[in-house]
Amino acid sequence: MSLKDFIVHNRAKSLEELATLILIPSVSAKGEYLSECAEAVVALMRLHGLTAEVFPTENGPPLAFGTYTSPFPNAPTVLFYNHHDVQPAEPFDLWDSDPFTLRVTETQAFARGVADDKGHIVSRLLALDALRKEHGGELPFHVRFLTEGEEEVGSPHLGSWVKANAEKLKADYCIWEEGGVGENDEPSLYCGMRGIAYFELRIKTIAFDAHSGMGGSILPNAAWRLVWALNSLKNSEERILIEGHYDKARPADAYDLELLSRLPDTEPELCELYGIKPGEFLGGAMTSGIELRRRAVFEPTLTLCGFTGGWQGEGGKTVLPSTASAKIDFRLVPDQDPEEVFALLRKHFDTHGFSDIEIEYTGGQKPARVDPRHPLVRLAAETGEEVYGKPATIHPMVGGSGPMWWFSGFLGLPVIAPGIEYPGVRAHAPNENIRLVDFDLGTEHLVRLLQRLATPAV
């Protein structure tokens, strides 16, 4: 039986496994069913020949962790990172079927987590089966298979567990969660994620809201102070004004720019999607072509995610707000550090007359980078082209954030994400789905990549 046939033949069994995970609404934002889902993943790992158990984290939900020791000499070690938590499924009424019951059609599978990220867990376990079959029931590499339960809420307890268990996690390669094909059904790979530092800013100036006619000239207005404090952070040319913020920001290098130049031009789609004209991106007419792609992922950002204060209902109310607050996120490029960003932010406010602004650091992740020249990236691209029949696109970096640094930075592993997704998966949204063809091809891609990693040619 060919590899393709094996995967198609066993897909139904994988989807049954997936259905058991889907049934557990492991929504980390609500802290629900996370232990149960970790247990279910451990059960699946054991079913696929791993030695697995649930590990507690410090003050967080447990992780599922499985290992396998290869009998082959000089076998490398592959670490798999996935997560078994999901985003909330609300609003339920926008789903065409129950989000926590797997629905499989001729061509697709629908449910919360089918793409992000439970589908990947079962795809990867199926890939291990396929490789065992090729190697007389054993695997030509050692396995470390980790799934966490808090990826969707910023992985707040993953890092300390990784630190405490670095020895257990020693590996040669890391296979990352997610991944799949791009707009033209070509294999799509990426070599890093921006970091993030998220803060809530709060200020209270007076005991309670005052009448603007009585207090407007004499009482400090919390909303105004927040405006001035925010304004001091970034100017309208998008330059972050916090002293030292850019000091460690590493720019894209020549090879990054070369990779960017090979990416498809998505500018017309972006303009269409967001209802803007070319030249209306931040930075104006310059922000086009390669520069648009570079800026989208290699620039540190400071986003004002929301602010609130005073009267926001219908009509006018002549009130002088006593409190105001804002939520901001910084996206970080290598080698910025969220803890340092926090310290610089506090110092900035203190030295600019805003020591009355309270800062809550609500979450952070370090930027992660994989060298696009690493053999792992090359092999993933080559095997991807073999499987999909199209050259892979390689994104030197993506704009979003995740816990990748713990693997690429702290553990020092090359990381790559060959996966089962396509641009229409609707991750985090109603009617999350995968195409069955992507499940088959993504699994095959992973098998072929792992096969090559296990040979001395690497």
Added chain:
Amino acid sequence: MSLKDFIVHNRAKSLEELATLILIPSVSAKGEYLSECAEAVVALMRLHGLTAEVFPTENGPPLAFGTYTSPFPNAPTVLFYNHHDVQPAEPFDLWDSDPFTLRVTETQAFARGVADDKGHIVSRLLALDALRKEHGGELPFHVRFLTEGEEEVGSPHLGSWVKANAEKLKADYCIWEEGGVGENDEPSLYCGMRGIAYFELRIKTIAFDAHSGMGGSILPNAAWRLVWALNSLKNSEERILIEGHYDKARPADAYDLELLSRLPDTEPELCELYGIKPGEFLGGAMTSGIELRRRAVFEPTLTLCGFTGGWQGEGGKTVLPSTASAKIDFRLVPDQDPEEVFALLRKHFDTHGFSDIEIEYTGGQKPARVDPRHPLVRLAAETGEEVYGKPATIHPMVGGSGPMWWFSGFLGLPVIAPGIEYPGVRAHAPNENIRLVDFDLGTEHLVRLLQRLATPAV
């Protein structure tokens, strides 16, 4: 029967009249029962010997207007301005009794509108009765008695009616709504109100909210643009930066400052109330004593009353807002003009790169000034001292706003407000109330003032 006895004797009848007005929940913010209340006021005016009828306004609720022609030679004309609309009574559960049923105790009367402003309507009608009794059933002055139904929502339709009916409203003096005693039960008078211009600012940058990781470096953020636009309007030293905004602002003169110096020192109470320390008022340590009092009422202000944009719920959401909005109010001193403020604001945004900020002008009133040296003010102070046994405090200006300019400015009348309130009336709040003693004394004060206005000594 003495004047005092007459008022005490007839108070019960006035409270019955008041009860009929209170029963009509004429909440202008909801546009409810305003015609009904105007009709009820007309009925009361007729009961007190005025020729009265309801007058329609252009696109607004009707006014009640009554007149009386004195048979006395050289009788002056007195114009009374009051309003029959009230603030909403919500939250109902904070009231000790039904807000729309008059509750009278030994010493007080409770209901929405009992102070602001229905109580004044019946007090003034009772004052007319008292004066008729003194003058053989007639009044020694002509009467123009006007009540409107939109004072609590900024009197949007009063001005055009006043303009169209200026001839009808010709008068020598204007008795204003509200008024009463200060903290020490002394008669309290004021000689002007700041104007106001209220705006909503809105911006939309992209079709819908974006992911901050994807859009943070390339898509325009509505919340940031609003912060920068607001910041361009006023600096943290409270200086309004709109070119020309202060050009027509008339400062307090020497006599205003003298009047301010005679006012009681409320700084400790203000600090206590708002939980701030001396020196924490806007302007710092300078803002104390007379300067605190001056600044509170003679400075143009720009208050950020509220702003809203992006994610405001619990926890973090990495969203890039597509829309944001703010509500701002300018308090205006003589001789600023709200229409001019609007034009300067638009010009400011357009010349500072913020033509994408949409401005809605939601309401405005011109600042009003009465010369504190006018005989009407002196007579009101003198008769106040006679009635209350304490010298009157004269505020050269108050910080709040109202439609006074149409009378003091457009009609050119001296305006004064002797009334039935005390500092605990809780206008606009639950358990709005008056003390019966203030009803009696306020009515007596008005009678004595009107008596003096009708004599040639003025």
